[in-house]
Amino acid sequence: MAIDIDTDTDTDTDTDTADPARRSAVTLRVLHETSYAYDAPVELAHHLGHLRPRDTPLQRVCEWQLSVAPQPDVADAEAEADADAFDPRVMVTQGVHQSVDPWGNHRASFSHSRVHDRLVVMSSFVVEIAPRPVLQPERSPPWEAVAERLRYRPGAGFDEAVEFTLGSAYAPREASLARFAALVFRPGTPLIAGALAMMHLIFRHFAYKPLATSVNTRAPEALAQRQGVCQDFAHVMIGAMRSIGLAARYVSGYLLTRPPPGQPRLIGADASHAWVSVWCPVHGWVALDPTNAVPAGTDHVTLAWGRDYADVAPLRGVIRGGGRAEPRVAVTVEPLAQASDPA
Structure with missing residues (x-):
């Protein structure tokens, strides 16, 4: 299936349009x-x-x-x-x-x-x-340099991010996922710019369908179907980034959903949620939500993180x-x- 690539990394969210020091927790x-x-x-x-x-x-x-x-x-x-x-x-x-x-x-x-x-x-x-810092994607180094830094070398000092470059049960390192990552991680692309582009790519070309997958669906199967739920969106993004040598981890939590204007908030109508955290040597761990195409903000409640869903099942x-x-x-x-x- 042909995919149009949009490398515009403008996230158009509150976290990127205002001074964090002037906004409230x-x-x-x-x-x-x-x-x-x-x-x-x-x-x-x-x-x-x-x-x-x-x-x-x-x-x-x-x-x-x-x-x-x-x-x-x-x-x-x-x-x-x-x-x-x-x-x-x-x-x-x-x-x-x-x-x-x-x-x-x-x-x-x-x-x-x-x-x-x-x-x-x-x-x-x-x-x-509290609000997250404003992202500056252009300040992140080229993704290839980061992948090289994260390569495991026996006897080298331990970096916690290295563990999250390794494949896991739900988000393995596979050729199909690497090819998907290559659509946005072109040579010389700043790491965070590429991660934001991948977030938008998944959002635009994957359908949110709760019954299309199961709790046991792996990233390669979700990629082939191009549909699923937040768990699947997160696993695809994590697996794709790992497959080109980058570090990404699975974050479980909750999302504050806002009812339509004039409608009351329904008790029990929200759901657990999942997103991705990407490691960058300049920005640290950057949380991105491919299901909604936004960086995680004050509406995202962090519960736990791990290699994939299996590590943090509620x-x-x-x-x-x-x-x-x-x-x-x-x-x-x-x-x-x-x-x-x-x-």
């Missing part, structure tokens, strides 16, 4: 409820979730609560003594164990050894998000019994307040 509340009504009793279950948001230089977590019903098994007191058990911002159901994964994300695990036929997991939190588990049961997920993201402009 925003405060958002997120409610994420996952429920299962099992066809048959569950005899034993183990679950792992990435539901607690990260603190980042631009995002501050004000509070986070996690409730699980029925109550999970309660381990002994020593096992329950998590490192941040006394963090005043955190409140979790007894029996939930907290830990940190290799990428610094918070994760929660819990088990049920008693028979149950329903599970409800509710994550609720408040975050304050909730997954292994159960004995239960029959067939699809999860019901309801997400609400709403603004609470806006901080005053700095003096």
Whole structure:
């Protein structure tokens, strides 16, 4: 299929048209409820979730609560003594164990050894998000120079970005993805300019169709179909950049969606979201949303990041019994307040 290439990197978003120092941070509340009504009793279950948001230089977590019903098994007191058990911002159901994964994300695990036929997991939190710096794509070095810098060399000093140049289950390094990247990463193209062009390319030529793919669809299949959901858009962009030697990681989170003028915000109408973070030696990690063709801004709530979806799935588990049961997920993201402009 022929594709018209537009290398215009003007993102036309609020993050690029105003002085960040004069714009306000925003405060958002997120409610994420996952429920299962099992066809048959569950005899034993183990679950792992990435539901607690990260603190980042631009995002501050004000509070986070996690409730699980029925109550999970309660381990002994020593096992329950998590490192941040006394963090005043955190409140979790007894029996939930907290830990940190290799990428610094918070994760929660819990088990049920008693028979149950329903599970409800509710994550609720408040975050304050500051505006991101204005992007200057022309200041980034040529992508080839960055790819050369990121090549793995035995005995060389460790760079955290190198890990994200390697292929993963959902976003492998493959020839088809490299050819797709070559449509915008032409010789001498500044890295961020190329990444922005790829973001727009995916947005224009991929159809958003929730039932076209599954949670197990890989980037090469999504590229061939040119349709899918935010997870697929992110995997295609990540896999394409990795396939030419660049570093990109998968970011899970939420997006504040705004109802049409005059329409009320519907409770539970929002959804979890995913986007891409690209590494540049000048700009650091740059978050780009190919589903909406915008750099991530104050409407994007960061939950976790990793190599691909498999590293940061919101909730997954292994159960004995239960029959067939699809999860019901309801997400609400709403603004609470806006901080005053700095003096």
